[in-house]
Amino acid sequence: MNTKSHSTPPIAELCAVTKSFTTGGGHPLKVLDQIDVAVHEGELLALLGQSGSGKSTILRCLTGLIEPTSGRVLHRGAPLHGINEEASVVFQTFALYPWLTVEQNVAVGLMSRTIGRAERDAAVNRAIELIGLGNYHAAYPRELSGGMRQRVGIARALVSQPRLLCLDEAFSALDVLTGENLRQELLNLWRNPATGLSAIFMVTHNIEEAVEMATRIVVLFPRPGRLGLVLDNPLPYPRDTKSPEFQRLVSLIHECITTTTLPDIPAEVAVAGQPVSRARARMESIPLVPVGQILGLLSILADSPELSNIYDISDEIGREFGETISLVKAAEILELIDTPKDTVCFTELGRRFVASDSKARRAIFAEQVFKLRLFHIILALLHEYHEVPSERVIKDIASALPYDNPERIFQTMIAWGRYAGLMDFNTKTGMVFVPEGEVSDETA
Numbered sequence: 001m002n003t004k005s006h007s008t009p010p011i012a013e014l015c016a017v018t019k020s021f022t023t024g025g026g027h028p029l030k031v032l033d034q035i036d037v038a039v040h041e042g043e044l045l046a047l048l049g050q051s052g053s054g055k056s057t058i059l060r061c062l063t064g065l066i067e068p069t070s071g072r073v074l075h076r077g078a079p080l081h082g083i084n085e086e087a088s089v090v091f092q093t094f095a096l097y098p099w100l101t102v103e104q105n106v107a108v109g110l111m112s113r114t115i116g117r118a119e120r121d122a123a124v125n126r127a128i129e130l131i132g133l134g135n136y137h138a139a140y141p142r143e144l145s146g147g148m149r150q151r152v153g154i155a156r157a158l159v160s161q162p163r164l165l166c167l168d169e170a171f172s173a174l175d176v177l178t179g180e181n182l183r184q185e186l187l188n189l190w191r192n193p194a195t196g197l198s199a200i201f202m203v204t205h206n207i208e209e210a211v212e213m214a215t216r217i218v219v220l221f222p223r224p225g226r227l228g229l230v231l232d233n234p235l236p237y238p239r240d241t242k243s244p245e246f247q248r249l250v251s252l253i254h255e256c257i258t259t260t261t262l263p264d265i266p267a268e269v270a271v272a273g274q275p276v277s278r279a280r281a282r283m284e285s286i287p288l289v290p291v292g293q294i295l296g297l298l299s300i301l302a303d304s305p306e307l308s309n310i311y312d313i314s315d316e317i318g319r320e321f322g323e324t325i326s327l328v329k330a331a332e333i334l335e336l337i338d339t340p341k342d343t344v345c346f347t348e349l350g351r352r353f354v355a356s357d358s359k360a361r362r363a364i365f366a367e368q369v370f371k372l373r374l375f376h377i378i379l380a381l382l383h384e385y386h387e388v389p390s391e392r393v394i395k396d397i398a399s400a401l402p403y404d405n406p407e408r409i410f411q412t413m414i415a416w417g418r419y420a421g422l423m424d425f426n427t428k429t430g431m432v433f434v435p436e437g438e439v440s441d442e443t444a
């Protein structure tokens with residue numbers, strides 16, 4: 001369903017949207033800043049972010065429920081006036097009328113349309129059947145479980161046969177199993193061309209839910225809401241939530257969300273349709289040392305446990321004190337060694353690392369590299385494009401670390417990433433890419 005090149009304009013789009021509300025004290029509160037986001041035909045776009053980051057406000061702007069303070073809202077490339085007629089919304093609170101039956105509650109979704117009774121009844125029946133409420137036409141909400149009530153909410157959204165279904169935390173009030181069932185059913189509806197449903201835009205704070213469902217994921221940075229990470233989710237359906245690829249994507253997004261809590265991150269201006277990969281709060285550089293030297297240091301430390309101070313280590317490995325510090329620092333940020341009170345000792349992980357064979361070492365190294373925020377610049381781009389020009393990566397490194405040498409950092413990152421099997425660089429094409437298959441030992 002996911003279409004990389006879009007032949008038609010997006011069903012709904014925000015261009016440079018900013019939204020401010022007036023607080024209780026009468027002060028303006030900027031909730032969204034320069035948001036560019038588009039929902040295309042065929043995609044399932046998930047918007048993730050911390051509580052209060054502005055996710056629901058984006059959904060409301062996209063569907064025309066509220067107007068932005070500045071910027072443009074488009075529907076199929078044209079300015080949106082009022083509500084987006086092709087969109088429907090399902091909210092977290094089921095918002096059902098207790099005095100109406102299931103059938104009548106679903107029919108509320110057609111209130112704004114002038115259609116005949118027969119047509120309305122047919123549409124209501126169809127929506128009720130689609131979402132598996134066949135035996136509950138005449139039931140009242142109080143007679144239904146939470147999951148069934150949310151089904152009514154979804155049927156009400158589907159009754160108008162929207163092209164775009166918007167879900168605002170639609171599963172978060174449900175128990176785990178019910179939520180899981182409904183998610184699968186919605187995926188089936190979205191993939192079934194007979195429903196007429198083309199795209200889903202879902203707001204959630206549940207990373208696993210987003211990775212399980214979405215073809216593309218947008219992470220919103222908070223205070224004010226700004227676009228953070230935008231990445232394609234290439235995992236095939238049905239998705240195995242236990243697979244390493246799934247869990248890796250979950251950790252990447254988790255890191256991205258948790259590193260953005262600082263209020264003073266500079267605002268990012270995203271170009272519409274372009275991915276942005278900016279987990280740059282507290283971004284740290286890496287020591288510019290080759291992997292082979294890190295491995296050498298570790299093996300010397302393993303062979304000579306009495307070496308616990310940097311001067312002795314420096315003598316032993318025959319390197320300048322400054323170089324030794326860089327090597328130690330590199331092993332330390334990889335959490336393989338610790339340096340309490342100027343001494344050097346293995347961590348638990350480091351001990352495991354030196355005792356492992358080459359394959360297991362690479363796996364540990366990959367896991368540790370994966371935790372370094374700097375690498376998210378490349379990993380996020382690779383998730384989006386699978387291969388990216390080095391200039392693009394170097395530009396991003398330069399903007400994340402303006403006081404460092406981006407080319408040298410890039411070379412070091414590639415060397416570390418290559419050893420970890422996470423990335424490689426083709427000097428002929430100038431492209432960074434995801435390597436396939438096993439990597440050889442020579443890469444260290």
Ligand SMILES: Nc1ncnc2c1ncn2[C@@H]1O[C@H](COP(=O)(O)OP(=O)(O)OP(=O)(O)O)[C@@H](O)[C@H]1O
Pocket residue numbers: 021022023029031049050051052053054055056057058205
């Ligand atoms: N009508 C309003 N008037 C004033 N402030 C508002 C209004 N609507 C939202 N806000 C504020 O805007 C900010 C973003 O709210 P929004 O509901 O969009 O965030 P969210 O990411 O969806 O949060 P949550 O996950 O908790 O639902 C919050 O600080 C909220 O209090």
